[in-house]
Amino acid sequence: MVTWDNYEEYIIMHADGELSPEEETALQAFIAVHPELKSELDAYSAVKLTPDTAVVFANKESLLKTAPAGRVIGFPQWRKYSIAAGVALLLGLSLYKWNATPSVTETVAKNDTVRQINNTLPTPTQNNITNATNPKIENAVTTNEIKPQPVITKQHNTTTAPMPHEATAHIAVKQNNATIASNHENTAVVRLAEQVDKLPIEENKMMAISAEPTQQNAATLAYTAVVEEPAKQQKSFLDQLPIDELKKQGIESMAAAVANTYQHINNLKHNLSGKTLTIQVEKRKLILSF
Amino acid sequence: MEQNDYNACVQEWADALFRFACKCTGQAADAHDVVQNSFEVLWQKRKEVQPGKAKAFLFQVAYRSSVDNYRKKARLSYDAPPEETYTPANPDLKKILDRALATLDEQSRALVLLKDYEGYRYDEIAQITDLTEAQVKVYLHRARKTLKDYLVSVENIL
Numbered sequence: 001m002v003t004w005d006n007y008e009e010y011i012i013m014h015a016d017g018e019l020s021p022e023e024e025t026a027l028q029a030f031i032a033v034h035p036e037l038k039s040e041l042d043a044y045s046a047v048k049l050t051p052d053t054a055v056v057f058a059n060k061e062s063l064l065k066t067a068p069a070g071r072v073i074g075f076p077q078w079r080k081y082s083i084a085a086g087v088a089l090l091l092g093l094s095l096y097k098w099n100a101t102p103s104v105t106e107t108v109a110k111n112d113t114v115r116q117i118n119n120t121l122p123t124p125t126q127n128n129i130t131n132a133t134n135p136k137i138e139n140a141v142t143t144n145e146i147k148p149q150p151v152i153t154k155q156h157n158t159t160t161a162p163m164p165h166e167a168t169a170h171i172a173v174k175q176n177n178a179t180i181a182s183n184h185e186n187t188a189v190v191r192l193a194e195q196v197d198k199l200p201i202e203e204n205k206m207m208a209i210s211a212e213p214t215q216q217n218a219a220t221l222a223y224t225a226v227v228e229e230p231a232k233q234q235k236s237f238l239d240q241l242p243i244d245e246l247k248k249q250g251i252e253s254m255a256a257a258v259a260n261t262y263q264h265i266n267n268l269k270h271n272l273s274g275k276t277l278t279i280q281v282e283k284r285k286l287i288l289s290f
Numbered sequence: 291m292e293q294n295d296y297n298a299c300v301q302e303w304a305d306a307l308f309r310f311a312c313k314c315t316g317q318a319a320d321a322h323d324v325v326q327n328s329f330e331v332l333w334q335k336r337k338e339v340q341p342g343k344a345k346a347f348l349f350q351v352a353y354r355s356s357v358d359n360y361r362k363k364a365r366l367s368y369d370a371p372p373e374e375t376y377t378p379a380n381p382d383l384k385k386i387l388d389r390a391l392a393t394l395d396e397q398s399r400a401l402v403l404l405k406d407y408e409g410y411r412y413d414e415i416a417q418i419t420d421l422t423e424a425q426v427k428v429y430l431h432r433a434r435k436t437l438k439d440y441l442v443s444v445e446n447i448l
Contacts, residue, residue: 049406
């Protein structure tokens with residue numbers, strides 16, 4: 001309700017366009033009753049400012065953005081990203097080095113292992129072969145022990161149901177192959193795989209073995225061929241070196257240590273495969289997938 | 291808000307913001323800085339500002355910049371803006387109102403400009419200036435009364 005106490009507030013709100021239709025009607029009714037307020041209403045309506053459209057911002061182009069939003073990077077942020085990129089690069093290079101082809105030293109290490117085993121392996125006529133460092137190898141050797149046929153048969157009869165003689169021998173060979181597959185990087189087992197062919201098994205048993213060569217066995221033999229070839233080269237290379245035997249042994253030890261390290265790194269690489277490494281710098285994340 | 295929205299804001303609101311800043315600061319150079327700063331802040335906050343709220347955001351930043359700039363310089367008097375145009379129908383009224391506006395403090399002047407230039411409602415002005423709606427109403431009414439009294443007094447002299 002418009003009164004003498006609040007009419008001025010109503011007039012200002014009228015000038016500002018803030019009155020509701022009902023309030024506007026009430027104000028007009030009050031002014032109609034008091035026409036002397038009409039001049040005051042006009043005065044407040046006159047103090048309405050209007051923008052001068054001739055005044056404009058001269059250089060709007062300087063405000064426009066033309067570069068893609070994501071590429072505007074300040075120098076301090078760039079520096080943070082460069083640190084993260086550097087860390088990622090170091091990790092990447094390290095992994096790349098690990099993934100690279102084995103170096104000459106690593107090849108030497110493998111070949112030395114083969115040579116050492118060649119020296120220690122028994123002749124086919126020996127019966128007792130033990131390898132304390134690898135129980136699987138020991139088992140493999142035990143099953144390959146060259147004994148009279150009845151002994152082999154007895155050994156397998158203790159764990160399997162009675163079966164024909166050929167089948168028993170076949171199982172023994174298959175067991176050897178399985179062990180070889182699981183240890184195909186162990187040269188001792190590779191050598192034993194060759195011994196399988198030298199076993200004095202009856203001709204028909206050999207035929208059974210040859211008729212059903214497993215894929216693992218083929219891969220193992222191929223691996224043996226690959227490993228043995230550089231072994232010969234390495235042997236001649238070491239022999240040509242004008243160093244005494246003690247130093248050669250030292251080199252062999254070093255090579256073995258390097259090979260061991262290589263194996264550890266390989267294991268680490270396998271553990272890392274399929275994993276992701278996340279580096280977070282403030283709100284930015286760098287994700288490395290291996 | 292994307293880059294295109296931002297550039298559309300520049301085209302649509304840069305002039306109005308500059309006029310507002312000119313009246314608030316009284317200096318075209320200061321107004322230029324205020325406009326540049328306002329759009330820079332909008333660009334930095336573009337992901338948080340909806341296109342429909344960009345104008346209010348710009349005037350909010352410009353209002354704060356203008357008032358801060360004005361207070362920082364501790365101006366004791368308002369310099370009339372150099373750009374003056376006159377409406378042919380009533381050439382003196384515009385000049386008188388500019389002088390009347392110069393008598394207001396920077397906050398009241400900004401409120402009047404937001405109301406008259408941009409047509410914001412009381413509640414919208416309250417959001418832009420971080421005042422309550424009641425405060426906006428009181429300050430604006432006080433400013434209107436000052437402007438009206440100035441206008442009436444000049445008319446009486448003339």
